[in-house]
Amino acid sequence: xxxxxxxxKAFESAAxxxxxxxxxxxxxxxxxxxxxxxxxxxxxxxxxxxxxTARKVVLTELGQELAAATSQGFQTIESALEKISxxxxxxxxxxxxxxxxxxxxxxxxxFYAKFPESKVNITSGDGIEPxxxxxxxxxGEIDKQSSADVIKLEEFNLFCTAHTATQFNQTxxxxxxxxxxxxxxxxxxxxxxWLKLNGLQNRDISVRYFDQELFGIQQSLVENAYVFxxxxxxxxxxxxxxxxELNTQAISSQLCYYIANKEKHLSRHNFMxxxxxxxxx
Numbered sequence: 658x659x660x661x662x663x664x665x666k667a668f669e670s671a672a673x674x675x676x677x678x679x680x681x682x683x684x685x686x687x688x689x690x691x692x693x694x695x696x697x698x699x700x701x702x703x704x705x706x707x708x709x710t711a712r713k714v715v716l717t718e719l720g721q722e723l724a725a726a727t728s729q730g731f732q733t734i735e736s737a738l739e740k741i742s743x744x745x746x747x748x749x750x751x752x753x754x755x756x757x758x759x760x761x762x763x764x765x766x767x768f769y770a771k772f773p774e775s776k777v778n779i780t781s782g783d784g785i786e787p788x789x790x791x792x793x794x795x796x797g798e799i800d801k802q803s804s805a806d807v808i809k810l811e812e813f814n815l816f817c818t819a820h821t822a823t824q825f826n827q828t829x830x831x832x833x834x835x836x837x838x839x840x841x842x843x844x845x846x847x848x849x850x851w852l853k854l855n856g857l858q859n860r861d862i863s864v865r866y867f868d869q870e871l872f873g874i875q876q877s878l879v880e881n882a883y884v885f886x887x888x889x890x891x892x893x894x895x896x897x898x899x900x901x902e903l904n905t906q907a908i909s910s911q912l913c914y915y916i917a918n919k920e921k922h923l924s925r926h927n928f929m930x931x932x933x934x935x936x937x938x
Contacts (some may be wrong), residue, residue, distance in 0.1 A: 658702075660701050660702070661694065661695055661697065661698065662693040664698040665698065666684065666694075666731070667684060667686075667690070667695055667698075668694070668695050668698055668706065668727060669709070669727040669728055669731055670683050670691075671691060671695060671739055672707075672716055672720065672721075672724035675714065675715075676713070677695075678713065679749060694822065705720070706716075706719065706720050706723060709758060727874060728857070734798065746774055746776060746926055747775075747778060747844040748775055748777045748926050748930045749791040749792065749925055750777060750778065750791065750792045750794060750930075751779075751780045751782075751791050751792070751793050751794070752779065753781060753791070753796055753869070754781040754871060754927045755869050755871035756889075756914065757932065758781070758871055759870075760892075760893070760938075761777075761794075762779065763831070763893050764937055768930070768933055772930075772933075775830055776856075777930070778840060787902065788867070788893055792916055792927060792930070792931070793916060794914060794916055794934075795914070795917060796912060796913075796918075797843070797914075798842075798843065798844050798911055798912065799911050799912065800911065802913060802915045803915075805919060805920065806915040806917060806919045807913045807914070808908070808913075808914050808915060808916060808934065809889055809914040809935075809938040810912075810913050811887045811888075811889060811910045811913055811914070812887065812910065813846060813847055813848075813851060813886060813887055813888070813907060813910055814885070814902055814905060814908070815833070815883050815902075815903040815905055816874070816883070816885075816886065816891050816894075816895075816901065816902055816903065817877060817882065817884065817901065818878065818899070819901045819902065820880055820881065821882070821883065822901050823937070825883075829861055830861040830862070831863070831883060832862075832864075832865060832880065832881070832882040833848070833863070833864050833865070833883045834865050834866075834876050834877045834882060834883070835865075835867075835884065835885040836867060837867075837868060838868065843912065844911035844912055846885065846886075847908050847910050848864065849907040850908055851905075851906075854905055854908055854932060870886045870890050871890070873885075873886060873889065873934075874900075878899070878900075883903075887912070888907065889914065905933060919931065
């Protein structure tokens with residue numbers, strides 16, 4: 658049986674408040690409209706739901722039964738709407754461990770200051786399966802991505818502590834940490850091309866590899882060594898004075914950060930997050 662939703666809402670409010678006038682105030686309609694809705698509902702059901710007196714309305718037995726059902730039903734709907742609203746404010750992000758640790762997490766306080774109603778949930782790892790509800794911020798090959806999905810092109814250079822930088826031209830042999838991707842489909846880090854670009858191909862260099870840029874950066878700090886990595890991941894270290902960028906020529910790469918099928922993820926809060934992130938990068 659089909660009945661009017663506004664009529665059910667008017668009935669539920671009147672039953673809960675014990676007054677057509679109070680229901681009208683709650684629903685921002687006239688008492689006459691409330692009475693009309695309930696009369697139509699009674700006609701549709703062929704029952705009497707209220708006993709009307711001059712001063713009050715009282716539920717009949719059948720009215721009490723319907724009141725319990727409508728109250729529970731509208732509470733269930735309200736609860737679902739609140740959950741959906743809260744979910745819409747949550748921004749789920751899946752990205753690499755290095756990008757999460759070195760870029761996103763340090764900047765979250767700034768994001769929350771601008772958008773305090775939002776909540777960001779970050780999942781990191783290289784094997785995360787994307788879905789329609791998660792922003793997948795990935796590292797990939799430029800030529801394989803839509804230009805609309807790319808949020809940052811990767812450049813590489815050499816980084817180290819300020820003290821280590823003073824020894825760059827005085828050291829016969831140096832150690833450079835860099836990355837050999839776990840995902841072999843990714844383009845290689847352009848270390849050889851960078852060495853040639855800067856005339857360093859004949860230097861005595863020991864190259865050591867990790868499968869994540871984060872580890873190479875950390876190890877270079879521990880050993881006062883050099884790390885060849887993207888400028889995206891070192892910005893916070895540079896700002897804090899922990900690392901310095903060598904006075905060498907940076908080199909472009911075939912790598913980029915991108916959000917796969919970005920246009921499909923543009924809810925209001927996701928849009929705010931993407932816009933903020935692109936400015937951050």
